[in-house]
Amino acid sequence: GAGVSQSPRYKVAKRGQDVALRCDPISGHVSLFWYQQALGQGPEFLTYFQNEAQLDKSGLPSDRFFAERPEGSVSTLKIQRTQQEDSAVYLCASSSRGDGEQYFGPGTRLTVT
């Protein structure tokens, strides 16, 4: 498909485990965003990439969160030593430019037990 895809769609992790969430943006989109969405709330910004450069990581809640986009396409959000408060839906969005319309993937629902 031509849209943004994310995998896995659902992830259950035991507290303390590391997880890696993958985002495949729309081909050619230079901008990529990661968001965290708690139940019943709007998405909260985590980090922003322009090509392979991470221009803003101000929304990452702790140093346990790490994101990369080494070749300017696929991105991975990694959470180390997961905690229960990390349980949320993690959304990825891509855009043809930083201030343009963002296209969202379906999200990965992370549940930490």
Next chain:
Amino acid sequence: GESVGLHLPTLSVQEGDNSIINCAYSNSASDYFIWYKQESGKGPQFIIDIRSNMDKRQGQRVTVLLNKTVKHLSLQIAATQPGDSAVYFCAENDDSNYQLIWGAGTKLIIKP
């Protein structure tokens, strides 16, 4: 699907009627506004946008109204259909910042 809307404002509308969803935005410097629709288990989907040099913009069955004086945005959906059931979010930003500021969301329920 996920159980959204436990604490969301909810709007119930009869099928076929028009829906109006409201949003108050916070930043007077914001000059770009977007409405997103999020169905259960899916990511937000772009509906319509408007820039601050306009006060009204129409799409297919949707109209966005912007009142900069009172910092208010509304989304009007004509002839609401069951497929319109979702949570609707407004988002804002200014051209100097790529970050979107998201509103709280409104859950739209369609009554048959």
